[in-house]
Amino acid sequence: MTDRILILDFGSQVTQLIARRVRESGVYCEIMPFSVEEERIRSFAPKGVILSGGPASTTSEGSPRAPELIFEMGVPVLGICYGQQTMAMQLSGEVEGSDHQEFGKAFLEVRKASPLFEGLWDVGERHQVWMSHGDRVAALPAGFEVIGTSEGAPCAAVADEQRRYYGVQFHPEVVHTPDGGRLLANFTHRIAGCRGDWTMAAFREQAIAAIRHQVGDGRVICGLSGGVDSSVAAVLLHEAIGEQLTCIFVDHGLLRQGEAEQVVEVFRHHYNIPLVARDASELFLGKLEGVEDPEEKRKIIGNTFIDVFDEEAAKVGGADFLAQGTLYPDVIESVSFTGGPSVTIKSHHNVGGLPERMQMRLVEPLRELFKDEVRVLGRELGLPESLVGRHPFPGPGLAIRIPGPVSREKADILRKADAIYLDEIAKAGLYDAIWQAFAVLLPVRTVGVMGDARSYDFVCALRAVTSTDGMTAESYPFDHGFLAGAATRIINEVRGVNRVVYDVTSKPPGTIEWE
Known part of the structure; x- marks a missing residue:
């Protein structure tokens, strides 16, 4: 994977959607915080950089800024919403609070041809986009020109074609910008020159190598719920390290009908993966009695989950690593995966704080994948469609589908x-x-x-x-x-x-x- 796109995270709730769209076009990308060390950027060697949106205002003192290095590397840069605004300010443009804020559906008037719009939008056309901004670029840096406008943003799309710097006030990563994925592909393929040869087969090989490198000769315990995520993680781990893996399935009494029996049948008898099954329903339900707050429920389940794992790991004979099927959306909704300033929406029982609670280190081979990518990986690994195609099911199970006491x-x-x-x-x-x-x-x-x-x-x-x-x-x-x-x-x-x-x-x- 020689072609890479770097996405710098300024705390948008939808930063991961940028990564998803880029990957859909066959280009590998990673998300790093805006505060990432310059050496890490150099070693990543991106062919292009995308600056995400974010909740801050560039006009506020101490608001996030992109590393100056990205404007010195000679690679294309695309700024989205806040990313456009900070790029404009850092290159000596101006940003101001707008008296015409745009939130939701808006329309872009194409003013000038650009490689960003090639094969997509023509001059004079009007196209639906999705906006979410209170500030706007008021004065462009030298070398930039307007290539698109909207009712509330005179600089809705801008370009410095010579330096290959682009900025859009709208969000191409969301589905509400119908042509957004193709616009991002124009940036990654036409402008940055990426070949689009990243596939799930390539990810599989990379993930197996990464697991072997991280684990070495160590033993791994995998938290198996029977859902898509943990199932794919378990099979991937088994392919990577074989008998070094033991799966532990904890029935917390909050599973779907027949799920506990299915997990034992599939993994113990079909895949022959070493499996410990523990019915801890009385323990979990006892601790949840009378608890109404959803965050407290999640924490009780998470903490009890780890306590049970510690007990079962000791019975197995100890393990060096705990593997989980954590996904990108789990992480971004808990704490910014990249260390950026995302706002916490809710916590997830399998994310954050676990290494401090247990004697094992974490292995999370799916941590940078979205749910639909996990399904593709599952098919790549040969899992049956009946399992790969199952609807998502939350770690806390039915507890968060019973508002109030459980x-x-x-x-x-x-x-x-x-x-x-x-x-x-x-x-x-x-x-x-x-x-x-x-x-x-x-x-x-x-x-x-x-x-x-x-x-x-x-x-x-x-x-x-x-x-x-x-x-x-x-x-x-x-x-x-x-x-x-x-x-x-x-x-x-x-x-x-x-x-x-x-x-x-x-x-x-x-x-x-x-x-």
Whole structure:
């Protein structure tokens, strides 16, 4: 992988989407903080640099700046939103607060031809883009010219063609800029000269080599949940280090219906991977009793998870490393993966702080992959489609799909409702068209009539979204007949539920999970 793009992170919640789009075009890239050491940039030797957006204002004292080195390397630079603004300021332009802020859909007027727009947009055309800015470039540095404008940004797209510096006020990385991926490909291929030869087969080879280098002769324990992420991680690790790997599966009592049995069958009997299965449901549910705060629930599950792992690792005979199926979106939503200034949205039980809690070091071979990339890797490794194509499932399990206190009774009710809902989706042939679908048991009871009797039972919410990478999502547009049929089955077959509702919230402003 000689062609590399460096993405400097200024704290945008969607920085990882830039990486995803770049990889989609077959170019390897990495994200580093804006404060990265210059030596690390030199050793990475990028063919181009992309400056991400971010929450700060370049007009504020002490706001982040790009390393001056990137403007001295002779490689192309693309600044996005905040990245455009800091590039303009650092090259002696001006940025000001705008009295016409743009948030959401906007339209770019193409003013001048550029390699950035080649084969994509022509002069005089008007194209939809997605904006999220309160500041704007007010005066361009020497050598730059405007190549696109919008209603609120007279410098919505700018270029210094001689130095191959480009800036856009809009966000090409999000799906709401329909041509954004092709624009980024113009930067990486036409402007930076990348060949686009990075594949998942190449990542597989690199990951196996990296695992062997990190682990050496050490023993590895893998936290196996049975979901896509940990399953792919386990098979990848087994291919890399064989019998040095032992998988530990912890049943915390908050799994989907039949999942515990499936994990044992697939990994112990099909793949012949050494597996320790521990039913710790009483322990987890006992510690969660009466706990309502979602962050506290996550921390209890995370801490208990590690305690159980420590116990099982000791029984196995000790291990040097703990392997996890941590992904990019997990990390960016917890703490900025790169050390940048991203705002924390929620914590994830398998990210952050674990090395201090245990005697093992972490191996996270999927840490820089998105969910759809993990599926591609799983197919590359030969995993069955029934496992690779499964919907995502959170580490804390049903605990974060039961707002308020968790109990075994509620978990059992939700498990049954969720299984019926997924069964209906599969029967309708919609499973693969949906990114993630699940039921939520609300802390609300409502009056109903069942038979001739009054009922006072729980409300079940159904959630289904479409997404590419989990960073943004839209609710799936079921027809009313499907929802009515699913609701009827749940109410008829699950004792404890007498009302069903459907969640149509997108992400943002909501998250996919309820907690």
